[in-house]
Amino acid sequence: MGGMPKPSLARASRGRASQGAIAVALVALAASACTSSGAAVSGTHGAATGQSSPAATAAQGAAAQGGTIVPTHSALHWHACPSQGGNVECATLSVPLNYADPRGRHITLALDMVPATAPVSQQQGILLVNPGGPGGDGLPLAQEVAQGLARSVAADYDIVGFDPRGVGSSVPSLSCDPGFFTTVRPDYIPKNQAAEQVLINRARTYAQDCEKRFGWLLPYMTTEDVARDLDSIRDAFGVSQLNYFAFSYGTYIGQVYATLFPGRVRHMVLDSVVDPTGVWYNDNIQQDYAFQGRMEAFFAWAARYDGTYQLGATAAQVQAAWYRARTQLTAHPINGTNGPLIGPDEFDDTFLLGGYLDTLWPGLAQALSAYLNQGQSADMLNEFQQNGAQNENEFAVYNAVQCSDVNWPRSWAKWTADTETVYKTAPFQAWDNAWFNAACAFWPIKGPSQPLRIKDAGLPGILILQGTLDPATPYAGARNAQKALRPAARMVVVEGGGNHGQSLEQPADSCVQGYLNAYLATGALPTGPNPVNATCPPVPDPTPQG
Numbered sequence: 001m002g003g004m005p006k007p008s009l010a011r012a013s014r015g016r017a018s019q020g021a022i023a024v025a026l027v028a029l030a031a032s033a034c035t036s037s038g039a040a041v042s043g044t045h046g047a048a049t050g051q052s053s054p055a056a057t058a059a060q061g062a063a064a065q066g067g068t069i070v071p072t073h074s075a076l077h078w079h080a081c082p083s084q085g086g087n088v089e090c091a092t093l094s095v096p097l098n099y100a101d102p103r104g105r106h107i108t109l110a111l112d113m114v115p116a117t118a119p120v121s122q123q124q125g126i127l128l129v130n131p132g133g134p135g136g137d138g139l140p141l142a143q144e145v146a147q148g149l150a151r152s153v154a155a156d157y158d159i160v161g162f163d164p165r166g167v168g169s170s171v172p173s174l175s176c177d178p179g180f181f182t183t184v185r186p187d188y189i190p191k192n193q194a195a196e197q198v199l200i201n202r203a204r205t206y207a208q209d210c211e212k213r214f215g216w217l218l219p220y221m222t223t224e225d226v227a228r229d230l231d232s233i234r235d236a237f238g239v240s241q242l243n244y245f246a247f248s249y250g251t252y253i254g255q256v257y258a259t260l261f262p263g264r265v266r267h268m269v270l271d272s273v274v275d276p277t278g279v280w281y282n283d284n285i286q287q288d289y290a291f292q293g294r295m296e297a298f299f300a301w302a303a304r305y306d307g308t309y310q311l312g313a314t315a316a317q318v319q320a321a322w323y324r325a326r327t328q329l330t331a332h333p334i335n336g337t338n339g340p341l342i343g344p345d346e347f348d349d350t351f352l353l354g355g356y357l358d359t360l361w362p363g364l365a366q367a368l369s370a371y372l373n374q375g376q377s378a379d380m381l382n383e384f385q386q387n388g389a390q391n392e393n394e395f396a397v398y399n400a401v402q403c404s405d406v407n408w409p410r411s412w413a414k415w416t417a418d419t420e421t422v423y424k425t426a427p428f429q430a431w432d433n434a435w436f437n438a439a440c441a442f443w444p445i446k447g448p449s450q451p452l453r454i455k456d457a458g459l460p461g462i463l464i465l466q467g468t469l470d471p472a473t474p475y476a477g478a479r480n481a482q483k484a485l486r487p488a489a490r491m492v493v494v495e496g497g498g499n500h501g502q503s504l505e506q507p508a509d510s511c512v513q514g515y516l517n518a519y520l521a522t523g524a525l526p527t528g529p530n531p532v533n534a535t536c537p538p539v540p541d542p543t544p545q546g
Helices: 054-066 141-148 195-212 223-237 249-260 283-306 317-332 344-356 358-373 378-388 392-405 412-425 427-441 475-484 510-522
Strands: 010-012 039-045 089-096 106-114 125-130 157-163 242-248 267-275 334-336 339-342 462-467 489-494 524-525 534-536
Touching: 039 510, 054 141, 054 317, 089 223, 089 344, 106 141, 106 223, 106 249, 125 141, 125 249, 141 157, 157 223, 195 392, 195 427, 223 242, 223 249, 223 392, 242 339, 249 267, 249 475, 267 475, 267 510, 283 344, 283 358, 283 412, 283 427, 283 510, 317 344, 317 392, 339 344, 339 378, 344 358, 344 427, 358 378, 392 427, 412 534, 462 475, 462 510, 475 489, 489 524, 510 524, 510 534
Parallel strands: 125 157, 125 242, 242 267, 267 462, 462 489, 489 534
Antiparallel strands: 039 524, 089 106, 106 157, 334 339
16 A cells, blocks of 8 residues: 555555565465354355365356366466576566557566466466565565465465566566665654755655656556556466455555456455555555554563563653664664665664564564664664665655556645644654655656545455554555445454464464465355454564574
8 A cells, every 4th residue: 555665555565565575484274264253154156065166166157257267278488487486487478558559569577477286177277466565576476375375275276476567577677766765865754844845855856757767657557557467467368267365555456456357356365455445645644543553562562571672661661762763873874885874764664664564573673772782783784674675666666656546635735734743643654654655746647536436346255354453554444445345345354463464474373374275265255244254363472582
C-alpha cells in the first residue's frame, strides 16, 4: 500500500520487505485447518465434502469456462536459472506498453516458475505470486511459496513469480535518480520552513527526473496496467483461469484483477490487504497511526528485556533512548565505506522494518544497545544494510504506480497541514511517510480523481488473511476490501497479529497455514459468520538473541 518501498506496501510494502518480501524463511506444514474460535471449513468446490477431487473440480471449472486450467500449450520458452533455485525455470514475456494499443510498443516481463510435480490429472494450474511494493522483486517469491506451502499442495501448482513492469529484471527497469539514496539525506522532520523547502525541492526534482528519463513509460505504470499484465501471463500459459497468492500491495493488484476479469479467477489468497477505498493518500495516513502502535510495541518489548539490552525498564525509557540515538545521528552520522551513511532518515528506515516483522526486534534492539551503550556502530551498519537500505528502482516504481493510480493533492499546504496533525499523536512515521510519497504532489501524470471501485462480479470464493495490528495494511482497510469483494471474500483474522504477512511466517502460524493449505488444496473456506469468518492466535513474540 502506501508507505515506503518498504518491503511492500510501500514501505512494505514497505510491504513485506519490499526488497522482495522481507525475506521470511518458510516452513512446509500439513494442510490441517484450525481456529481459536473453532470455526469449521467447507469445500466450496466440493472436494472438502468428499464430492470430487481438486483435479475433477478443475476440469469442471475449465469446462464451464470453455478452456483448461492446466497448461498444455504455453507460448513461453523456459530455461534453467540456477540463481533462483535448483528447480526453478525462467522465461520472459513481451506485453503491450499500452493495452489500448496492443500492436504498439512492447515491454518485457521477467518470469520464473517452480513447476508442478503432481500427475497432470491432479494439477490445479498456475499460481501467480506477488510480494507487494509497488516495486517489489517478485522472482524470489516463487521458490519461497513452493517451500512454504505443504508439499502436497505445492506439487499441484506451477508456481509463477514475476517482476512487474518496470521492476528488477523486467525491461525496462525504471530508475529516475540512481544516486537518490547513496548518501545521508536531509532529516525527514523539518526544523523550519527552510528545511521543509529543501525537501520539497528534492521531491519535485525527483518527479522531474522521472519524466525526463522515462516520460514515455510513466502513463502506463498503473495497477490496472499490472493487472492486465497478469492476464497476459495467464494467456501466455494457454489457460482460461489463474490462481493468485499475494501480499500487501499485491493484494490490491489482485482486487483490481478480480474486478476487471472476474471470470478468469479460480483461487485467490490475499494476505495483509490494502484498503481499496483509500488509495493512496488516505491509506498512507492510516499507515502512520498504525506504525506508531507497532513502534510502541517494540519499545515495550525491549523494556521487558532491559537486563539484556539496557535501554530502559519502561517503554517510555526505551523510546527516550531511541530518540537520543536519532539525535546523535543527526549531528554525527555513522560512516560507511564512502562517507556518511546512516543519519536520522536511514535510522528511521531501518527501524521501520521492525514494524513489518517482529522477528527483527532482537537484532534492532541489540544494534541500538551497542550504539548507545558501547559506542559501537557495526551492528547498526549491519541492520541498515539488511533492512534499511533503499532500492532506487523500487522507489521509482513505487512512485510511478501510486502517483498515477489516482490523483494526489497538488497543494503542498494540505500535505503539511495533514502531516502536522498526524505528527501530534503518531510522530514516528508521519513526516517519513510524507516525504516518501512527496513526489506525487509534483508527478507529471495525473490519475483519476477516485480510485477504481472494487467489486465482486461473480467471483469464486476468495481467502483473506489479516492481522489486527498490521501497520502497513491496517485491519480496518482489510475489512473495507472484504466488503467490496462480498460475497466471495472470506476472512481469517489473526487477533493481535502485528506482522505484515500472516502466512509463510517463521516461526510459522500453524493455524493460518492450515487455512491457506486447505483452501489451495480443495477450495475450502472458513464458514463462520461475517465479517470474521475464522480467527487464529498470533505467533509468540520473539525472545532476545543469545
